[in-house]
Amino acid sequence: MAVPVSQMWTVASYVLKQKLRRRKQYPLVLMLEPLFRCNLACAGCGKIQYPAETLKRHLSVEDCIRAVEECGAPIVSIPGGEPLLHPDIDKIVDELVARGKYIYLCTNAILLEKHLHRFKPSKHLSFSVHLDGTREDHDHAVCRDGVYDVAIAAIETAVKKGFRVTTNTTVFSNADPERLQEMFDTLMDLGVEGMMLSPGYQYEKAPDQEHFLSRTGTINLFRKILGNAKRRWVFNQSPLFIEFLKGKWDLECTPWGNPTYNLFGWQKPCYLLQDGYAETFEELMNTVEWDQYGRASGNERCQDCMVHCGYEPSAVDATFGTLSGFAASAWTTIFGPPQLTPEEMAEELPAPTTSPQLVELET
Ligand code: SF4
Numbered sequence: 001m002a003v004p005v006s007q008m009w010t011v012a013s014y015v016l017k018q019k020l021r022r023r024k025q026y027p028l029v030l031m032l033e034p035l036f037r038c039n040l041a042c043a044g045c046g047k048i049q050y051p052a053e054t055l056k057r058h059l060s061v062e063d064c065i066r067a068v069e070e071c072g073a074p075i076v077s078i079p080g081g082e083p084l085l086h087p088d089i090d091k092i093v094d095e096l097v098a099r100g101k102y103i104y105l106c107t108n109a110i111l112l113e114k115h116l117h118r119f120k121p122s123k124h125l126s127f128s129v130h131l132d133g134t135r136e137d138h139d140h141a142v143c144r145d146g147v148y149d150v151a152i153a154a155i156e157t158a159v160k161k162g163f164r165v166t167t168n169t170t171v172f173s174n175a176d177p178e179r180l181q182e183m184f185d186t187l188m189d190l191g192v193e194g195m196m197l198s199p200g201y202q203y204e205k206a207p208d209q210e211h212f213l214s215r216t217g218t219i220n221l222f223r224k225i226l227g228n229a230k231r232r233w234v235f236n237q238s239p240l241f242i243e244f245l246k247g248k249w250d251l252e253c254t255p256w257g258n259p260t261y262n263l264f265g266w267q268k269p270c271y272l273l274q275d276g277y278a279e280t281f282e283e284l285m286n287t288v289e290w291d292q293y294g295r296a297s298g299n300e301r302c303q304d305c306m307v308h309c310g311y312e313p314s315a316v317d318a319t320f321g322t323l324s325g326f327a328a329s330a331w332t333t334i335f336g337p338p339q340l341t342p343e344e345m346a347e348e349l350p351a352p353t354t355s356p357q358l359v360e361l362e363t
């Protein structure tokens with residue numbers, strides 16, 4: 001199964017419309033966090049450390065619909081917490097599907113098989129299963145034995161029942177490139193539609209502070225993981241974002257591209273930082289001092305960040321907004337990702353320049 005043509009068309013026409021309107025800051029993916037409660041306590045998680053009274057609360061269906069309509073992004077990602085713990089998650093999904101949104105429902109999959117009957121297979125709905133590695137590595141990352149096997153069984157069942165299934169993997173400094181590649185093969189064999197990768201963000205609240213990656217560390221590690229990517233590995237990410245992770249394409253963060261709405265309101269400025277909240281989407285867009293964020297701003301908290309929620313929208317914008325970006329994406333889509341030489345993969349490279357100028361993609 002591949003990303004439906006209708007989804008690709010919806011995203012492409014939406015971005016082109018923003019370009020024609022000369023709108024520089026526009027949302028592409030709404031990160032809708034309906035609750036922070038979870039049935040796991042992963043070492044790298046920065047989302048579940050709220051007081052018990054906050055963890056007990058969740059957004060209502062109406063709150064979710066209002067946020068989605070205010071924002072207008074064509075794609076809605078629903079992370080958490082664990083969204084399957086929300087009593088009305090099926091209603092939220094139904095309402096968003098009825099509005100033509102494309103939804104990525106993120107889940108650790110512990111409850112997925114049990115709750116599958118609450119959902120209908122649809123080209124608008126994809127389950128995005130959290131998997132950080134092969135059995136040993138994933139169970140270690142989520143701090144509980146047996147979770148990998150449960151997630152794999154749930155993926156198999158969901159694929160068999162006709163659901164779109166993708167995965168999301170957070171990469172930390174202790175990741176083993178070969179074992180991650182083994183996981184990519186397994187997931188492709190299972191019929192997963194696409195895989196999403198991202199380096200972890202250094203949340204101050206995360207219990208494990210040892211294994212977050214610096215920017216240089218991210219590039220060096222992703223060169224080893226993806227330097228010789230197989231054609232059969234499908235990533236549900238822009239080719240330019242993958243090249244960015246390998247240090248082969250320079251992008252600047254566009255935090256407005258993935259705005260976040262949760263129990264506290266519209267989070268300023270992005271999914272990772274919490275510099276206050278706005279009551280409305282319009283207030284968020286108009287009151288954040290966007291030039292204070294991103295690597296070029298000098299903001300210390302942004303210097304090592306290469307996380308998808310800041311840079312995937314930048315990659316999409318570069319694809320549709322520049323000839324070089326479009327050409328490089330088309331080339332990669334047709335001929336496969338550029339392969340690195342063994343020397344390039346072994347080399348410990350410095351981080352790319354802070355310039356937002358695009359560098360040449362080596363094809
Ligand atoms: S499954 Fe996700 S939300 Fe739950 S603890 Fe792990 S990282 Fe956090």
Ligand code: SF4
Pocket residue numbers: 253254255269270271272273293294295301302303305306307309310311
């Ligand atoms: S660089 Fe990362 S932390 Fe900084 S604004 Fe962008 S997404 Fe947020």
